[in-house]
Amino acid sequence: MxxxxxxxxxxxxxxxxxxxxxxxxxxxxxxxxxxxxxxxxxxxxxxxxxxxxxxxxxxxxxxxxxxxxxxxxxxxxxxxxxxxxxxxxxxxxxxxxxxxxxxxxxxxxxxKTTDLLNAIEITRVKSEEMRLIYQEVNKLKEAIEVRKIVEIAKGILMEKNNWTEREAFRYIQKTSMNSREPMKKIAQKIIQENA
Ligand SMILES: [Mg+2]
CATH class of the missing domain: 3.40.50.2300 (Response regulator)
Incomplete structure (x- = not known):
């Protein structure tokens, strides 16, 4: 910035x-x-x-x-x-x-002017670095969250339909592609419907 x-x-x-x-x-x-x-x-x-x-x-x-x-x-x-x-x-x-x-x-x-300006410059650069790191952390957190939910939905589909893990995953993937909704949402629906 x-x-x-x-x-x-x-x-x-x-x-x-x-x-x-x-x-x-x-x-x-x-x-x-x-x-x-x-x-x-x-x-x-x-x-x-x-x-x-x-x-x-x-x-x-x-x-x-x-x-x-x-x-x-x-x-x-x-x-x-x-x-x-x-x-x-x-x-x-x-x-x-x-x-x-x-x-x-x-x-x-x-x-002192120089003290103030130095402190601000260091803060500006460091806070930008930190902001980017937190952005990455949040992305990773979200990815882990999606994975967890998809895992649960997969388990439900496998048991219900007698599918393999691969079949269950394919189903979620395909449904997501066809409906243009994220896999997380599809998985959440599956979980809700079978709760
Ligand atoms: Mg005061």
């Missing part, structure tokens, strides 16, 4: 910091998709549309950055939205927990 399409959400309770970051990002051709000043605003934003990256302040009123992270993690089985924590020097103790919760990086206030 190129920089211009990399949607970044800035979350910090201090308006000046948000303005600062936004300026740096826009000068460097990143797309700032939104700003949040509370943890709740972050979650509301993510419910509507997931950004590609969140720059997340650790200390915010009502809900800390860490609590936001925990909430976000609840909603994703595998792929986590990439987060870069914004911390103050005094937040050191929280950084360890943030790392355990899966942040990609963290930067310390006062924010």
């Amino acid at each position: 190129n920089k211009e399409k990399f949607n970044i959400l800035i979350a910090d309770d201090e308006a000046l910091i948000r303005i600062d970051i936004k300026e740096i990002l826009e000068e460097n051709n990143y797309n700032v998709i939104g700003e949040a000043k509370t943890g709740k605003e972050v979650l509301d934003f993510c419910n509507k549309s997931m950004p590609d990256l969140i720059l997340l302040d650790i200390k915010m009123p009502e809900m800390t950055g860490l609590e936001v992270l925990r909430e976000l993690n609840k909603n994703s089985n595998y792929y986590k939205v990439p987060v870069i924590m914004i911390t103050a020097y005094t937040d050191k103790d929280f950084v360890k927990e943030a790392i355990e919760l899966g942040v990609f990086s963290y930067i310390t206030k006062p924010i």
Whole structure:
């Protein structure tokens, strides 16, 4: 994903910091998709549309950055939205927990432009790699799932019709081709009809 399409959400309770970051990002051709000043605003934003990256302040009123992270993690089985924590020097103790919760990086206030841009670039490249890996994982999971269902349907057909495994498989395959429905669907129907 190129920089211009990399949607970044800035979350910090201090308006000046948000303005600062936004300026740096826009000068460097990143797309700032939104700003949040509370943890709740972050979650509301993510419910509507997931950004590609969140720059997340650790200390915010009502809900800390860490609590936001925990909430976000609840909603994703595998792929986590990439987060870069914004911390103050005094937040050191929280950084360890943030790392355990899966942040990609963290930067310390006062924010240095190079620190910010380096962290974002690494995150952009790494998160793209991760996204592709998860896509593959999900494809494999689906393939295993299909195989399981087809196996069950095959067993039903073999027993019912006194067919060989090959005959049962051929039947599912042919029905799928003729009806232009995926084998998974055909197999599910067979299972349902014989339940
Ligand atoms: Mg703060």
